[in-house]
Amino acid sequence: MEFEPFMFPLSFITYCTLSSWIFNTNFSSFLQLHKPTSMKAACRILWLTLIVLFAEISTASVDRKTYIIHMDDAKVLELKSFYKQPQEWYEEILQLSRTTSADIDHEELPPELLYTYENTMTGFSAKLTTEQYQLLTEIDGVLHAAPDEIRSLQTTYSPDFLGLELDQTGLWNENSLQQRASDVIIGFVDTGIWPEHISFSDTGLSPIPSRWKGTCVEGTNFSVTNCNRKLIGAKFFFKGYEAAYGRINDTIESRSARDSRGHGTHTASTAAGNAVSGASLFGMAKGIARGISFTSRIAAYKACWEGNCANSDILAAIDHAVADGVDVLSLSLVGDATPYYKDSAMVASLGATQKGVFVSFSAGNSGPFASTVGNVAPWVMTVAASSLDRGFLGQVKLSNGKIFRGSSIYSSNQKKTKQLPLVYKETAGGKRVTEYCLPESLSPSLVKGKVVLCMRGINDKTEKGLVVKSAGGAGMILLNTPSYGEELVADPHVLPATLLGVSAAKAIKGYLTRDKNLTASISFYGTTYGARSPMVAAFSSRGPSLVDPYIIKPDITAPGINILAAWPPVSSITHLSSDKRRAEFNILSGTSMSCPHVSGIAALIKSVHQNWSPAAIKSAIMTSAYTHDNRGHLISDLSVSNSTQYVTPFEFGSGHVNPDKALDPGLVYDITGEDYLNYLCSINYTNAQVTLLARREYNCPSDEGKATFQAGDLNYPSFAVLFYAVKGGKTSYTYKRTVTNVGKAKISYKILIDEPKGVRVSVVPKVLKFKELGEKQSYKVSFTRSGAKTTDNKSLSSFGSLIWVGGEYSVRSPIAVTWQ
Template sequence: MERMRFSVLFLLCCLLTCKSANALEKKTYIVHTSKSSMPSRFTQPQLWYDSSLNSVSDSAKIIYTYETIIHGFSARLTEEEARALETQEGILSVLPELRYELHTTRTPEFLGLDNSAAFQPESDSDADIVIGVLDTGVWPESKSFDDTGLGPVPPGWKGECEEGTNFKPATSCNRKLIGARFFARGYEANFGPVDQSKESRSPRDDDGHGTHTATTAAGAAVSDASLFGYAVGTARGMAARARVAAYKVCWMGGCFSSDILAAMETAIGDGVDVMSLSLGGSNADYYRDSVAIGAFSAMQRGIFVSCSAGNAGPNQYTLSNVAPWITTVGAGTLDRDFPAYVRLGNGKNFSGASLYSGKPLPEKSLPLIYAGNATNMTSGNLCMVGTLIPDKVAGKIVLCERGINPRVQKGYAVRDAGGFGMILANTAANKEELVADAHLLPATGVGQRTGDVIKDYIFTDSNPTATILFGGTKVGIQPSPIVSAFSSRGPNAITPQILKPDLIAPGVNILAGWSGNVGPTGLPVDSRRVPFNIISGTSMSCPHVSGLAALIKGAHPRWSPAAVRSALMTTAYTVYKNGQMLQDVATGKPSTPFDHGAGHVDPPKALDPGLIYDISTTDYLNFLCALNYTHAQISSLSKTNFTCNDDEKYLVADLNYPSFAVPFTNAGDGVSTLKYRRTLTNVGAPATYKVSVVPPSESVKIVVEPEELSFSEENEKKVYTVSFSSVQSVSLGTSFARLEWSDGKHVVRSPIAISWT
């Protein structure tokens, strides 16, 4: 008994000692301060920092003092000391330092590419994959096109490096950037000759967008990359060993169908394996849509085509590029942020986002004014150039609202009128989504709720003041990813039975290569030049998927474009590690398949999906027959003499798509049943898969037949059907579920979106 009592006491002592040791353990913390709130007894920030630190610790020393990236310092503190410091006047936050591997785009780490043995090292076959990027051209001097370590150009490559204004093939192309062409005839037919004083009549990218997308897809690794010190690290594209071929189809006046089709045709002939198009806008039938037409031809030749979903969210029915032979990509966030804090004169603090890197604001808070009170224009709240009254704005921080003109241009309008800073508030269209910008004056973007609070403060306080403090780069943001508000949403307005977008990928605040001929904001007044830029859009998420497709094609060279897309879709995730559903920043609620499609890409799992939903050219032709397309319309898409068989029943629901969109039409009483037919191909070892529907639907009876599929060899195919039954007289709006096949190792997921009209 005494021995047992001694053991218990010893264990308790150990536990108390361990707890005490953990409490005393020091870690590095970053202390963000409001410089304008420095107590008046201090004449210098350094004295304030020393005094604050000494008040909570006898031994802590300042590691660094920050004056431009943030106002504040770093120090080694215990958790208790950090909590005590955070309660002091003028301290915005005390944040623990994070240990991480730096990646400028961060997406390789965020997507698990750096942690997957399957991608380390990349196989030599990846270097034989060519990604064709149709965009604004290319800036060949970017370090992201360094060809060090690459072997000869793939032997099947037939492309060229075209000479043009400011573009010499001998010095522009190499073993990385193996092709560069430009297509301007359609543009010039509309606007006359290219104005070469403003843009190069050549593959050269004077805009930046094309270089950004190309390097996101396949940029070589570049160390010490950043934008003005933000997101410092090593930048690389998704398929860093793949080759790039640039096709310039977009000019200052836009991207014209004739040029796009010519470029797609040329790219097919050149021998690209993947085609990436971060452009769109057509909501026409497939046979009227140039991108859909070109993509069909590419698909026929085994070329994977990835397109952006569009930036017209969060409204429904806003998608572009919805043809089922195109992989349509929406946008989500990374776990990285660029915080910039607003501190009001009443002591309240708010967090926003900014990439401003210039001279900070004065130490004292400045007068704050609402733009709508500083103009005679009815839309003066939008801070359009020339609308602000200098006498009312000079020396002040101006609260502007988003809409119509570019975000950074609003700051220029404030600066042009003599303003010292800008707070850019979201409206109902953007809600709480924060997109960081490289502003031309001290500025930060804030969400709608924050903007409303600041506006109320301006209207109710007799002397409103504010300041803005910049927090640099922060990683580990949770939850992430979140579906961006701007990402275009379903349902599919052209074919409701096909769920779009297909999936989402990183598209918010993405850093990649940039043109040396334009500033990071793209505005004529921006004279800054940068090798890398941070921008947002589904234009950024599209090349992520293009690069991932190149990796998968390198590992599985015989897979069709539909097989590659299926692997990406059925392994995508819709649940965070904590079990919560993916969020939608536009609503603050869980997102739906109309927002995220199959979910967020998970590349390591996509390499080994277990089963795939394959689709052949004939399957797509049968799909066109189900749409009642005429022979001429089908021919315009397929370039074949295919004719629909009048004796055969074609069903859109039979297209072997990896997702299910089930639109019911209420047409009276009774039960309506829609049946979908699917074929699964085994691409793994022999296995038996069992089906489940998650969660079980209460509004629709879902029956899968058979409930079990056994595969005895690779490439074996099995057919199953899904019946959806609903009472027609009940209008329920929408309902969502997932169909999952699992063998215990693989989970093959398909989203289900049910709607009633």
């Protein structure tokens, strides 16, 4: 009779299947052997050959690392036609090296499978020796293998600041908000969640959407009953972290989705926390704490432990989130800048986007330095951070009568200190780093009962206060360095303390140089409103991108300074072990805080425009952004003391997010998955590199060997133009864009252009006329260098904008021109 493959043990067939892949034999014909004896003989021969191959790794080092292995999706699909799960094949290939050692006296650590990825990336992660890794890379079907990497976290009144109100119009339409947004599910890849927090109450919510496929996974201090109609999913991923750092200590951090750090609880409630009246931190920022999309459902995917997030764990979290059915993914974390095909998080994010999931990332907290922005792929939303008009006033008065306004969240009943002597650097201690108030840098005999000046930087601001307090100091005045400019981030200090901007720092140090007997007092006035805002945070990472200069990044800015949101009641509000203060809400700053604002806005837009693609939602948010502050001036940069230093698209992308306008943007720029792949070809990625991102064999389209797609032709809502400042360099580029009418059926748009310095911009046609909703119109825009060579500075950039104006709509795209 004819051979039936499943009459034999699964492992036996898998060995033969693996062998056929290694030697590039015809997979289908190999399984069509007619006699069992032929099958056995073939497998025996192939198995002996494998022994010879794997014997080479018998002296492998006992040291192992975690690797992420990207597999050819087509081959895995072929495998699936015979077996239910590719995991069985992955396990077999990894175990081969365990049993083929030529040296019986040598005991080699076996490879260990950590995760398999199927939804947003095809492949697996495993702990391997160097030799095992090298052998795997030679197997047919392996597209790419790379060591695991660690990412870091980027660490309410803000809805009011954003113009969200419970009225009859706009995104927070009270009559239909619950019905619309409660069907949208936001996934958070973070430190987990504190499920009992009142912000995650399911009061008033309808049953869980029937399409939801996720679950709540039990673990340390976490059970299925911790989930409800608000928190509908909770999973945790730790194998990559433990492979790098060892087993998680359950007494410090729960080995479950429970959040003991606070970061994940804070970000989840920012985007989708339920309304909580009377929320505050020690009475400050008091009001109703409400997430941006406060009726949306939450799914928590814990992939970060003790502030570190392994890429292998992040990939597993994204893969599960997409399979579970999230609509939006929010990731407040960042890693090193690297090409997309080497960045597993960007690979998985492309897979998520292609399946209709909107993905937002924080831009990073490495500002104000140029080219520090992370998470720059065109298929993700990259979010910068900016200020609110709310502050927490901590005021300094010197004995010479000079007064300086700063920022502080000091929780004592003491509203004012006495006038106390000021000490700084050599008058506070004899060590070289005394001015930064590092541990053991201060002399108790010099600082006892005095106010210590401490420079910002190196260690955490609240730790500096603890250092001062431990040395006997009575107060602390934190001083910004030039890099931090006038950025005033509030912290819950452990002693009377406030933060001052760089101009005040310079003045106070000058006064102290001239008057050694200078004294100071610190007064605390609580919450204040009306500050000039928004202003881009000094810490917010900046462009241009080193990985991909053909896209403007970040994309957008959103509130990220002094954000009040939910907090685990068991976690210290400062993460200082000696700080026993606890609270249900905490005030934090970072692009970690700005990212969930945009995630929540995306969820609201998705609830209204259910058929919009992630690219269309992203376009709506970007083209509707505003660029002026509450004083009517262009938005400024907090990293500089000059308030007329306006930001550029490399600091805030298209501008500050404007939720209600994003709901009805007029026009959108849409992008397909195939467009992204063509774009990768245009920036000189090889077929193999694009194949890795495509998860299938991909050949870049070409015309007689030349690319058919320009980088500038990606239908992105902004324009990045590169000119090379060399003789003979290209002097003109023409790019194409296509917009879709989502505003009014019959409408015309006229073009307005603000030309960047040194460049002429022309658009054809100058008028777009639409007859119906959903109609698409295309235009071409040309950028031409004007006059002679603009500059000898190869890093010079100039900026402008292109705006389509029609009726009530203004659809704006920033332009960034860079000479290299």
